[in-house]
Amino acid sequence: MSFSTFIQHCLTGISLGGAYALISIGYTLVYGILLLINFAHADIFMMAGYFMIFAMASFPWQVAIPIVILATVVLGVVIERVAYKPLRNAPRMSVMISAIGVSYLLQNLATYLFSALPQGYPTIPPLKKVIQLGSVTTSLVTLITPVLTILLVILLMLLVRHSKFGMAMRAVSKDFETSQLMGIKINRVVSYTFAIGSALAAIGSILYFTDRMSVTPFSGTMPGLKCFVAAVLGGIGSIPGAMIGGFIIGITETFLVAFGYSTYSDAVTFLFLIIILIVRPTGLLGEELTEKV
Amino acid sequence: MSLLEIQDLRVNYGGIKALKGISFTVEEGEIVTLIGSNGAGKSTTLKAISGLLKPAAGKIMYGGRDITGLDAQQTVDQGVVLVPEGRKIFPNLTVLENLKIGAYLRSDKGKIQQDLERVYDLFPRLKERSWQKGGTLSGGEQQMLAVGRALMARPRLLMMDEPSLGLAPLVVQDIFKIIGEINATGTTVLLIEQNASAALKLARRGYVMVTGEINLEGSGSDLLANPSVQEAYLGSQSRRHARL
Ligand SMILES: Nc1ncnc2c1ncn2[C@@H]1O[C@H](COP(=O)(O)OP(=O)(O)OP(=O)(O)O)[C@@H](O)[C@H]1O
Ligand SMILES: [Mg+2]
Numbered sequence: 001m002s003f004s005t006f007i008q009h010c011l012t013g014i015s016l017g018g019a020y021a022l023i024s025i026g027y028t029l030v031y032g033i034l035l036l037i038n039f040a041h042a043d044i045f046m047m048a049g050y051f052m053i054f055a056m057a058s059f060p061w062q063v064a065i066p067i068v069i070l071a072t073v074v075l076g077v078v079i080e081r082v083a084y085k086p087l088r089n090a091p092r093m094s095v096m097i098s099a100i101g102v103s104y105l106l107q108n109l110a111t112y113l114f115s116a117l118p119q120g121y122p123t124i125p126p127l128k129k130v131i132q133l134g135s136v137t138t139s140l141v142t143l144i145t146p147v148l149t150i151l152l153v154i155l156l157m158l159l160v161r162h163s164k165f166g167m168a169m170r171a172v173s174k175d176f177e178t179s180q181l182m183g184i185k186i187n188r189v190v191s192y193t194f195a196i197g198s199a200l201a202a203i204g205s206i207l208y209f210t211d212r213m214s215v216t217p218f219s220g221t222m223p224g225l226k227c228f229v230a231a232v233l234g235g236i237g238s239i240p241g242a243m244i245g246g247f248i249i250g251i252t253e254t255f256l257v258a259f260g261y262s263t264y265s266d267a268v269t270f271l272f273l274i275i276i277l278i279v280r281p282t283g284l285l286g287e288e289l290t291e292k293v
Numbered sequence: 294m295s296l297l298e299i300q301d302l303r304v305n306y307g308g309i310k311a312l313k314g315i316s317f318t319v320e321e322g323e324i325v326t327l328i329g330s331n332g333a334g335k336s337t338t339l340k341a342i343s344g345l346l347k348p349a350a351g352k353i354m355y356g357g358r359d360i361t362g363l364d365a366q367q368t369v370d371q372g373v374v375l376v377p378e379g380r381k382i383f384p385n386l387t388v389l390e391n392l393k394i395g396a397y398l399r400s401d402k403g404k405i406q407q408d409l410e411r412v413y414d415l416f417p418r419l420k421e422r423s424w425q426k427g428g429t430l431s432g433g434e435q436q437m438l439a440v441g442r443a444l445m446a447r448p449r450l451l452m453m454d455e456p457s458l459g460l461a462p463l464v465v466q467d468i469f470k471i472i473g474e475i476n477a478t479g480t481t482v483l484l485i486e487q488n489a490s491a492a493l494k495l496a497r498r499g500y501v502m503v504t505g506e507i508n509l510e511g512s513g514s515d516l517l518a519n520p521s522v523q524e525a526y527l528g529s530q531s532r533r534h535a536r537l
Binding site for chain 1: 343344345364365366369370374375377381383384385386390393394395397398442446
């Protein structure tokens, strides 16, 4: 492998990792607040792919992107309201099953509406712009993804650590009842959390599908699982953890494919999951898991 | 008109009747205490007033308004503030954040700052530790923080659920002294205590709860002198004297 091919793979890996990171944050945020693994998150991401196809059919990309983000946010928030909120006081397992149900519902709905055939993902011209860096050729999306990811993560962490809303989020993540006694509206905090997670998934989907070029109703499943593993790897509940996990998984996957082990690239993700659960169950940056009272 | 008037309040947990129709009043400016053995329904009463629990029947009148069935955010907004059993401070928030979150519904920045200073005056220990995570405080410090956090909401009715639980006798004295001071500045206090003798000494009036009902009421000093109260709640002392 020549040096320039190595750099090429690094860039691709970092870029894929950035998209994974954005999706992982959705898992980590929701888990942090509700202790729920939101299985539907992968399919929200997939739906964002279809939203883009339709938005670009009628609008230029500058308008299409905000529309896609908005539509995905609405989808995420509505799913929470309809499928999770009524189960707020139910056992965690019930909510989990509801999430799995929503996941299948979205996949089947997408199959029904858009057929199971791959639909071409539209080209967003500036993202596809080819860039020459010395002997390395790459598209702009490869460079934008990691920068945008890190920027969004920094913004999100500022929000969580230093804003009044972030303080409410952290309080709710520890104790619903006491948060209510402070005057915090739990449902509002949960809705905003889903909104943030969905918006990041929408941005992640644009970056991801621009490289993959097509969407199917099952396009969310594998990346979704990998991003969930990334969130666990980084320490579920931790935002920087999810980002690091996303990058690790994305870079590993890219290099496995580059060395000709693409058959194993998915398996290795789950090997990571098993190893981390055995060696360090709290993940790289996770705190001790405290049961909510 | 009483500040708080509870009429025939009933609360169930599924099939369990935790409150079987209790009635009592708290006048503006008073300290009233609710005593009773474990499981009598004291915490349930405060949670129902806060809006954390929805009553099955009965009425909660506050400042002349019916607040039955309001959510916790709404009662807090009206000045009904609960210091919950077991302190329940947020372990992942700093001491300062824990205090600020007490003022979550308020937007008067200047006054919030004043109240923060006041809480720090009351509990200098909290000021020294303002950057520490709440979870790293000692039990007594956490109780001070829980009280301070409640004060940040500017309570008109401050309800405290066993503030002395698990604290050393000297710290308990401090807490009771501070409850007295808070009351002296005009805040009405509804106090639940296991430490019945200290509570009855501090309170103007008290109610004794037994398995979801109120079966005795009177002024603090009357209840303190009442033989059946002594037997049940101040028991250890009198029995020890009897044996000697
Ligand atoms: N979440 C709950 N689910 C079912 N039963 C409950 C629940 N909370 C309280 N109870 C029951 O309701 C009754 C009253 O409980 P409550 O917590 O109000 O008692 P308490 O007077 O505060 O007791 P303590 O002094 O031990 O704190 C008890 O019998 C208790 O077992
Ligand atoms: Mg209690």
